[in-house]
Amino acid sequence: MRHFLTLNDFSKDEIIEILNLAFEIKKEAKARNFKPYLKDQKLAMIFEKSSTRTRVSFDVGMNELGGHALFLSSRDIQLGRGEPIKDTARVISRMCDLIMARVNRHETLIGLAEFSRVPVINGLSDKFHPMQLMADLMTIVECGTPIPKIKAAYVGDGNNMAHSWLMLASKLGFELRVATPKGYEADPQILAQAQENAKISGAKILITNDIKEAVARANVVTTDTWVSMGQEAEKEQRIRDFAGFCVDESLMALAGSGAIFLHCLPAYRGYEVSEAVFEAHADEIFAEAENRLHAQKGVMVWLDQKR
Numbered sequence: 001m002r003h004f005l006t007l008n009d010f011s012k013d014e015i016i017e018i019l020n021l022a023f024e025i026k027k028e029a030k031a032r033n034f035k036p037y038l039k040d041q042k043l044a045m046i047f048e049k050s051s052t053r054t055r056v057s058f059d060v061g062m063n064e065l066g067g068h069a070l071f072l073s074s075r076d077i078q079l080g081r082g083e084p085i086k087d088t089a090r091v092i093s094r095m096c097d098l099i100m101a102r103v104n105r106h107e108t109l110i111g112l113a114e115f116s117r118v119p120v121i122n123g124l125s126d127k128f129h130p131m132q133l134m135a136d137l138m139t140i141v142e143c144g145t146p147i148p149k150i151k152a153a154y155v156g157d158g159n160n161m162a163h164s165w166l167m168l169a170s171k172l173g174f175e176l177r178v179a180t181p182k183g184y185e186a187d188p189q190i191l192a193q194a195q196e197n198a199k200i201s202g203a204k205i206l207i208t209n210d211i212k213e214a215v216a217r218a219n220v221v222t223t224d225t226w227v228s229m230g231q232e233a234e235k236e237q238r239i240r241d242f243a244g245f246c247v248d249e250s251l252m253a254l255a256g257s258g259a260i261f262l263h264c265l266p267a268y269r270g271y272e273v274s275e276a277v278f279e280a281h282a283d284e285i286f287a288e289a290e291n292r293l294h295a296q297k298g299v300m301v302w303l304d305q306k307r
């Protein structure tokens with residue numbers, strides 16, 4: 001049995017296998033051919049944080065696969081009152097076939113996976129957001145860039161999205177530049193892991209504080225909020241520290257012609273991205289959001305096939 005906690009747990013071939021399965025299931029869905037891959041299975045969705053895309057896409061996706069989804073806010077279940085994660089995992093996994101969790105601390109996911117009888121999926125943690133990256137990868141390939149040709153620039157906070165880009169690029173072997181303000185660099189351990197992976201995959205990874213160096217001739221430019229969930233108290237300080245890190249038209253002009261812009265959303269216009277860049281690339285951004293649905297169906301079916 002496999003879990004989906006970080007892309008680091010997957011080989012390049014496995015990531016591509018999941019991607020291809022997601023494309024196949026998407027094609028079927030577009031033809032209104034909803035095959036019941038997970039007929040009568042139940043997905044428990046634990047949320048310690050807010051969500052629009054993750055909640056809707058997992059719920060709709062599970063329905064389209066012939067199963068059911070249960071929304072479990074940590075405010076309402078006993079986990080939020082201190083029931084241990086290992087007991088929560090043992091209870092839920094006796095009644096449900098899959099668990100998806102959005103958690104404050106990545107260790108909570110590790111605890112769930114350790115005690116669960118069924119696959120556990122990361123729906124975002126403080127460290128990683130791997131489901132988002134599967135959707136991003138689908139979108140890049142659909143926009144016409146094959147994996148070996150990807151030159152991605154991530155501009156912004158060295159957060160869960162930056163870490164997930166590092167894992168994806170270093171596993172698949174494509175070029176990634178990560179530009180953060182000083183003091184907001186990626187976690188050194190995750191960076192070291194990415195550098196290790198890159199030795200095998202041949203990925204070129206550049207870490208810089210210079211946004212222009214990161215974006216120059218990139219074919220994918222991406223960013224994320226400067227203030228992640230749980231960091232609200234640091235908002236004013238972060239806005240000051242991230243000055244100059246907005247992806248605006250002058251920065252996009254340095255990317256290759258035809259470069260796409262992706263954003264996991266929610267987006268804060270005037271901060272990490274300008275209104276003009278966001279709206280000029282809205283087709284890509286909302287295709288990316290839709291691909292959460294298709295990518296997740298691919299992951300859930302793949303996990304089911306591996307047990």
Ligand code: CP
Pocket residue numbers: 050051052053054055124132264265266
């Ligand atoms: N991108 C993303 O995960 O969105 P939600 O927080 O709305 O789920």
Ligand code: NVA
Pocket residue numbers: 124129159160161224225227228229264265266
């Ligand atoms: N880095 C953001 C991603 C939201 C989808 C957060 O963790 O809040």
